Amino acid sequence: FQRAGRLARAPLAGGVPRELLDDVQDADWSPDGKGLAVARSVGGRYRLEYPIGNVLYETEKWLSSPRFSRDGKRIGFMDHPLPGDNRGRVAVVDLSGKLTILTEQFSSAGELEWSHSGAEIWFNAGKTGNVGSLYGVDLSGDQRMVDGAPANIGLHDISAAGKVLMSSNDAR
Numbered sequence: 796f797q798r799a800g801r802l803a804r805a806p807l808a809g810g811v812p813r814e815l816l817d818d819v820q821d822a823d824w825s826p827d828g829k830g831l832a833v834a835r836s837v838g839g840r841y842r843l844e845y846p847i848g849n850v851l852y853e854t855e856k857w858l859s860s861p862r863f864s865r866d867g868k869r870i871g872f873m874d875h876p877l878p879g880d881n882r883g884r885v886a887v888v889d890l891s892g893k894l895t896i897l898t899e900q901f902s903s904a905g906e907l908e909w910s911h912s913g914a915e916i917w918f919n920a921g922k923t924g925n926v927g928s929l930y931g932v933d934l935s936g937d938q939r940m941v942d943g944a945p946a947n948i949g950l951h952d953i954s955a956a957g958k959v960l961m962s963s964n965d966a967r
Contacts, residue, residue, distance in 0.1 A: 797857055797879045799836060816847060821859050826867040834858040834872060843872060843888060851892045859883070860906050865913035865955070869934075871897075873904050873918070881905070885918055885932055897932045906950045911957035917941060919950045919961075929961070 802819040803812035820834040825845070832845040843852040843861055852858070857875040864871065868889060874896070875883040883904030885897045897916065905927060907918035915931040928943040929950060942948075944963065951960040 797859070802831070802833065820857070821861055823861050823863055823870070826863055826865065832861045832863060832870050834861050841878075843870065845870060845890065851888045851890070852886075852894055860918075862908055862916075864909050871907055871909060871916040873907060875904070876900065883920070885916055887916070887934065895934070897934070897936050898930075898938060903927055903947075908950055908953045911953055911955055917950060917953060917959075919948050921947075 797820065799818050799820055801814055802816045802822055803814045805812040816833060816835065818836045822831045822833045824831055830846040832843065833847055834841065834843050841854055841856060841858045842850050843858055844850055857878045859873045859875065861870050861872045869887050871885060871887045873883040874886040875881065881903045882900055884900045885907060886894060887897060888894050901920035902923050903921040905919040907916050910917050910931060915933050917929060917931045919927040919929055921927040927948050929941040929948060930938060931941045932938040946963040949962040949964050951962065953959050
């Protein structure tokens with residue numbers, strides 16, 4: 796469930812990638828496209844940084860799926876209890892570093908994205924086992940099931956128009 800690598804930036808028109816940072820778990824562009832929020836490991840601890848080098852949250856836990864809110868004022872992410880463990884809960888941090896935990900811990904937690912309205916964070920998670928459903932949670936912690944499936948679903952993106960890109964994940 797956990798991966799790390801070197802973050803690099805390459806021109807869309809082609810060219811040599813410019814290496815930015817090592818030991819990055821996940822990253823997300825700010826809505827204005829000028830900076831990156833990164834989840835990475837440093838010295839055995841995990842950090843959520845924005846901009847790169849400015850630590851908003853640090854823990855011994857594993858962090859994944861940092862995603863900017865549509866207005867760019869907050870970053871939602873998955874907060875996992877142990878490195879490599881896909882159990883997790885949804886958290887959000889504002890740009891001053893104020894952390895809010897929005898959900899209980901799920902037995903499996905995957906990706907998250909902000910809803911098209913920006914009022915909720917949508918995420919795929921399972922209450923038992925790895926079979927997940929799509930949930931939404933607002934900044935008050937009010938949670939609802941958006942969609943369920945008899946499969947392990949993946950959430951990949953939500954457009955500003957409200958179109959959702961999902962997949963059904965099958966290990967076979």
